Amino acid sequence: MHNSHHVSAFRFPALHHHDVLQHKRALHSSFILSQRQYDTRLRSRPETQQLRPIPTRHNSRLGSNFCTPTPKLFTQFRLFQTASMQSKAKLTSKIAIVGAGEVGSTIAYSLILNPITGDVLLIDPKTEVRDAQAQDLSDATYHGNTSTRVRAADSKEAGQCDIVVITAGAAQKEGESRTDLIGRNLKILKSAIDECKPFRDDAVLLIVANPVDVLTHFAQEFSGVPKSQVFGSGTFLDSVRLRGILANKSGVAASSIDAYVLGEHGDSQFVAWSQASIGGVPLSEIVKDSEVEINKNEIAEETKKKAASIMQAKGATAYGIGGVAASICKSILFDQRNIRPVSHWQEELGVCLSMPAVIGREGIVRTIPIRLDDEERKNLEGSVKSLKEVIEEAKKDQ
Numbered sequence: 001m002h003n004s005h006h007v008s009a010f011r012f013p014a015l016h017h018h019d020v021l022q023h024k025r026a027l028h029s030s031f032i033l034s035q036r037q038y039d040t041r042l043r044s045r046p047e048t049q050q051l052r053p054i055p056t057r058h059n060s061r062l063g064s065n066f067c068t069p070t071p072k073l074f075t076q077f078r079l080f081q082t083a084s085m086q087s088k089a090k091l092t093s094k095i096a097i098v099g100a101g102e103v104g105s106t107i108a109y110s111l112i113l114n115p116i117t118g119d120v121l122l123i124d125p126k127t128e129v130r131d132a133q134a135q136d137l138s139d140a141t142y143h144g145n146t147s148t149r150v151r152a153a154d155s156k157e158a159g160q161c162d163i164v165v166i167t168a169g170a171a172q173k174e175g176e177s178r179t180d181l182i183g184r185n186l187k188i189l190k191s192a193i194d195e196c197k198p199f200r201d202d203a204v205l206l207i208v209a210n211p212v213d214v215l216t217h218f219a220q221e222f223s224g225v226p227k228s229q230v231f232g233s234g235t236f237l238d239s240v241r242l243r244g245i246l247a248n249k250s251g252v253a254a255s256s257i258d259a260y261v262l263g264e265h266g267d268s269q270f271v272a273w274s275q276a277s278i279g280g281v282p283l284s285e286i287v288k289d290s291e292v293e294i295n296k297n298e299i300a301e302e303t304k305k306k307a308a309s310i311m312q313a314k315g316a317t318a319y320g321i322g323g324v325a326a327s328i329c330k331s332i333l334f335d336q337r338n339i340r341p342v343s344h345w346q347e348e349l350g351v352c353l354s355m356p357a358v359i360g361r362e363g364i365v366r367t368i369p370i371r372l373d374d375e376e377r378k379n380l381e382g383s384v385k386s387l388k389e390v391i392e393e394a395k396k397d398q
């Protein structure tokens with residue numbers, strides 16, 4: 001069966017590993033910067049955001065001395081991360097995790113395994129649990145490959161950290177949606193934020209607790225911190241899930257797939273299929289002559305239901321968000337300018353929801369005006385409508 005939503009997958013030469021590399025190199029060949037060229041430009045911040053890569057001759061022996069900016073749309077956004085950015089950074093930064101339950105402790109664990117910060121501070125009114133988590137996590141630093149320390153702290157110290165990750169709040173019980181949590185979690189959010197005040201001027205608040213889009217909206221209001229410095233993990237996790245499914249189906253690494261879930265981190269989320277690509281080639285072109293089944297509706301549904309199916313079996317999700325939140329922290333601390341679908345303030349729409357955004361030390365550096373087709377735009381309007389309804393209801397209960 002062939003229709004717009006049911007497309008058989010591709011027989012696409014570029015999807016073999018070698019060919020993918022060739023294809024990417026072809027796309028990248030005119031955009032190769034030596035590390036020194038890149039570093040020179042990096043020093044002249046903030047203008048670096050506008051820099052265009054310098055064309056150089058393609059060197060097939062690309063090693064750590066070279067970085068290859070992503071081609072196409074985003075070259076002007078300085079997408080590339082370099083080893084030098086990390087080695088130059090001293091691990092003196094501090095990340096506070098407010099809410100030391102399943103998710104908070106898993107984020108801390110990810111930060112230990114991939115050390116990007118000097119200290120991780122755990123904050124939780126259940127001080128026994130908080131202290132035990134700190135003790136348990138500090139045992140995990142013993143292997144010696146990390147310089148990250150984990151300790152218990154109070155809310156005032158959290159407000160003075162570089163990043164404040166907020167996971168404080170109840171998790172869904174079976175049969176509950178994320179928005180069902182608003183009554184409980186809005187109160188928790190307000191008290192958690194009030195206790196952390198005052199925030200350091202350059203602190204970035206990363207909201208993880210659910211319903212993440214609605215709580216991000218209120219966190220901006222409660223904290224008084226500039227909106228660009230308060231954002232939520234949003235559909236980054238859903239996009240990771242989507243890419244994982246597409247990777248399994250196509251036999252291509254998830255990192256070579258560009259596909260976004262956008263809108264609400266919840267029931268009204270949607271996949272921006274019109275912008276999906278593999279190895280830089282639009283999915284719509286790839287699927288024309290293909291071998292593997294890619295049923296868009298099924299994949300979108302599987303992506304959306306993944307959290308519920310994990311929770312049904314083991315009670316909670318933690319590792320996925322642990323990795324995602326740690327990766328966002330890295331984008332912030334190292335000013336990486338990665339583009340990620342995160343929940344942030346949408347001036348034109350009047351809500352916080354996920355659209356691709358450039359993430360750097362100041363938080364949301366800019367939103368990326370992604371082109372959506374008619375159906376996707378309708379889906380986006382659906383997300384806006386349902387989020388506004390939840391926000392209005394929540395305001396009445398305040």
Ligand SMILES: NC(=O)C1=CN([C@@H]2O[C@H](COP(=O)(O)OP(=O)(O)OC[C@H]3O[C@@H](n4cnc5c(N)ncnc54)[C@H](O)[C@@H]3O)[C@@H](O)[C@H]2O)C=CC1
Pocket residue numbers: 098099100101102103104123124125126129167168169170171172181185188189191192207208209210211212233234237265316317318321
């Ligand atoms: N955005 C995402 O993709 C994901 C979000 N979540 C959400 O993360 C939240 C936390 O989930 P879990 O860690 O599994 O729940 P949990 O119940 O294990 O942990 C929540 C912790 O928050 C603490 N807490 C309550 N009030 C607090 C306050 N005022 N200040 C500091 N801490 C406070 C509790 O004592 C508890 O230890 C939930 O809302 C869940 O839905 C979970 C997974 C993914």
Ligand SMILES: CC(=O)C(=O)O
Pocket residue numbers: 178210237307317321
């Ligand atoms: C719980 C949740 O929001 C998730 O795993 O997507």
